[in-house]
Amino acid sequence: MTGDVGTVYLVGSGPGDPELLTVKARRLLKEADLVMHDRLPGKDVIELVPAEARVDVGKRAHGDRTPQSEINRRLVERAREGKTVVRLKGGDPTVFARGGEEMTHLADHGISFEVVPGVTSATGGPAVAGIPLTHREFASSVTVVTGHEDPTKAESAVDWEALAATGGTIVVLMGVTRLPEYTQALIDAGMDPETPVALVERATWDGQQVATGTLETIVDARDSVGVEPPAVTVIGEVAGVREDVREWLEGYE
Known part of the structure; x- marks a missing residue:
């Protein structure tokens, strides 16, 4: 663990076309140490992230699932390691995307975060x-x-x-x-x-x-x-x- 705690960015990827990403979202995807992404952003958006920084935490109907509690735990853990973390979601992170739950969890654990809205x-x-x-x-x-x-x-x-x-x-x-x-x-x-x-x-x-x-x-x-x-x-x-x-x-x- 480093002396400095990192920041978590809750980023909306928009509906799927990478050209509909915000300028800030695109920059963060390239600069972050870690991008924990869902399935909904789509492969064209996910491929903008350096391969070594991608972590798939998506949920699939009737398939593999990463429990929300595990996602919350990883966000806090990686930030406490001093990493800049992007939590990448489809659409907007605060519209039926559990962004509110993650904000609360981060705040409860003293982790700095920022919301980067997306096109829902x-x-x-x-x-x-x-x-x-x-x-x-x-x-x-x-x-x-x-x-x-x-x-x-x-x-x-x-x-x-x-x-x-x-x-x-x-x-x-x-x-x-x-x-x-x-x-x-x-x-x-x-x-x-x-x-x-x-x-x-x-x-x-x-x-x-x-x-x-x-x-x-x-x-x-x-x-x-x-x-x-x-x-x-x-x-x-x-x-x-x-x-x-x-x-x-x-x-x-």
Whole structure:
């Protein structure tokens, strides 16, 4: 252990395209002694990190997992060795990425940290697919929820009935698997079954694809297109804008 304690940077990588990294994020990836990365940043972003500095601590559904407690322990341990550590996450580190938990853990252990925001997939994914989350004609509010909650919770913290009544745009992250459950919950709560819905898979990555439909048809559309995680679900009239601009989309279509 050195005399000086290092700093931990909680860095958002954006949706996946390395050109959407912030200037500061790109610099830190090259300068850090250690980059502890998830799976979601994508290989093009991860390859910007010197090979000797990469540490994969990603979590994969039904596969290998690094427990959050172990990630927390390593962050503190490496910082106390005097290292500059980047904790690299997909999207933004504070949006359904457990950045808040890691900040608290670092603070509790006296470790200096800094948050480097990234473009969250909640906004970036729909945008590159031609879907604005707000629109003066259709939506003046946006609600972002998770489709994958802590399995130890006694009940869901997402009130789908309230969301159906609120109106505006609903964005669901990590919600591909549970799509049939929450679309039906919204219909049961009174939302129009004809409400447009879009799924954007692997936004800005090679292999990006989009499935569109309505609350009533989007599950079949998902299965027809073959959408798999990671994907963002957009529910609301704004999802219909894509069809008006689709032929003009460039870069990821």
